[in-house]
Amino acid sequence: MVFIGMDHGTTGISFCIISDEGDIVDVFKIGREESKKGLVSASEELKKRVNLDDVKLMAITYAMGDGISQILPTDKVKDRGILSMSGAGKVTGGGTSVFDELEELNLPSVMIPGLHKDSTSLDRLFRAAYSHQASPEKVSISYNAVKETxxxxxxxxxxxxxxxxxxxxxxxxxxxxxxxxxxxxxxxxxxxxxxxxxxxxxxxxxxxxxxxxxxxxxxxxxxxxxxxxxxxxxxxxxxxxxxxxxxxxxxxxxxxxxxxxxxxxxxxxxxxxxxxxxxxxxxxxxxxxxxxxxxxxxxxxxxISKESGAIGAAQIAMDVYKGRKEILGIEVNI
Incomplete structure (x- = not known):
């Protein structure tokens, strides 16, 4: 029984695989440009490292995550949890191709939301001040930080x-x-x-x-x-x-x-x-x-590790699978 976390980062897509006891099995990264050009396959890289039948849950971070405010099953999320692909941030298509591959694997998965004005878990003053505060991997980074400290x-x-x-x-x-x-x-x-x-x-x-x-x-x-x-x-x-x-x-x-x-x-x-x-x-x-x-x-x-986004996402997947109902104040709805 293993769990996977995915960090949709600026320069690449990172994955962490952990055991049901929380031990790290592997951490690896796929470059955005390499993924877009088909030079590397996320699904093939995962298959090299783990029997996909052993994966109980994967937690995914993607783009701004401003279309959702709860941790939700991926198949219940509209438009991959984002309001727009326009605006701030470099768009290369590498992250999108990885997401497409993961969907084809049909693994049980959840999506982690970003932090934004519709995030009811946040302080109302921060929500009033800023339309967007952080993308989803900052949630998983914070969760790993709690685990570490x-x-x-x-x-x-x-x-x-x-x-x-x-x-x-x-x-x-x-x-x-x-x-x-x-x-x-x-x-x-x-x-x-x-x-x-x-x-x-x-x-x-x-x-x-x-x-x-x-x-x-x-x-x-x-x-x-x-x-x-x-x-x-x-x-x-x-x-x-x-x-x-x-x-x-x-x-x-x-x-x-x-x-x-x-x-x-x-x-x-x-x-x-x-x-x-x-x-x-x-x-x-x-x-x-x-x-x-x-x-x-x-x-x-x-x-803590520079791969804390992927590690924290895997830890979220494990704890959600084991019945946790909220993560750092964010509701789990599965």
Whole structure:
């Protein structure tokens, strides 16, 4: 008996397989471009690693997840749980092809919702302030963070292509700050005044601006999303001043965002969980040390796997199968 979690990430689709005791059997990732071009098959990769007859439940994250607010059986979800494929975020088609393959496997599965204005599980002030706060994998990341720490009041900082910080209070997700609102990631970031003017003057689309508003804007890097992080880090190691400024600025914006979430938590924060390809990084810089320069040991800092999205999704699948009725305040309706 095994369970599968899928993380629909920016640069690739990650899978985690766990046993019925919660032990990780395998974690692997499929590149979006490779999937779109048919160079790799999600279903074949799964079959290499597990007998599909042993899969009791799979939990899927997909795109924004703004069309649903509960954890639901995949076959009961309309339009794959999203309101639109237009707007923020790079669309390559790789994630869609993986979803198509998974549907053909006909495995028992559920879909995890994103965090948005119709998420009744969230604090009403966050719902009033922001139409969208986080995509579904941030829920699974937060669930893995709970499993790893045992904390009930903390902040999750997921730093990779984009940066999203999530506030958990009394074991529930209270709210989050999305990538287009606050901290920079490697690729995505907030839309500032200059970008808004470019959009108004038809010099760029909002999506183009969002997809070039992260650290790459400062480092003056462009190209394929999957390559931008490596290029930035290579420039950083080479001593490029713009790359150094980009990383330092990213860290500062993340620190500001975490501090803002701390302010609105009614309970004392037990710690901060760091994850994502940058949040969990130890080379060429240690992100934990860099962020701690701002917090000066105020909080315990816990680094979890950069694959926490897939791992947490598998853990959600296991607990839902075993009868759990809510996940971090989100209702399970199966």
């Amino acid at each position: 045992g904390w009930s009041n903390f902040i999750v900082a997921d730093i990779s292509s984009n940066s999203v910080d999530i506030l958990i209070e009394d074991g529930r997700i209270k709210g989050a700050i999305d990538a287009c609102l606050g901290a920079m990631g490697i690729v995505h970031g907030p839309l500032d005044l200059e970008m808004i003017r470019d959009i108004d003057e038809n010099n760029a689309s909002a999506n183009d601006c969002f997809s070039h508003a992260g650290a790459i804007k400062i480092a003056e890097i462009d190209g394929k999303v999957a390559n931008m992080k490596d290029q930035l880090l290579e420039n950083y190691v080479a001593g490029d001043e713009k790359a150094k400024l980009a990383i330092d600025t990213l860290v500062m914006t993340v620190a500001m965002e975490i501090a803002g979430l701390d302010v609105v938590c009614e309970n004392d924060i037990e710690g901060i969980v760091l994850t994502g390809s940058i949040g969990s990084a130890t080379t060429p810089f240690d992100f934990k040390d860099e962020i701690n320069k701002y917090f000066k040991n105020k909080y315990p800092l816990k680094v």
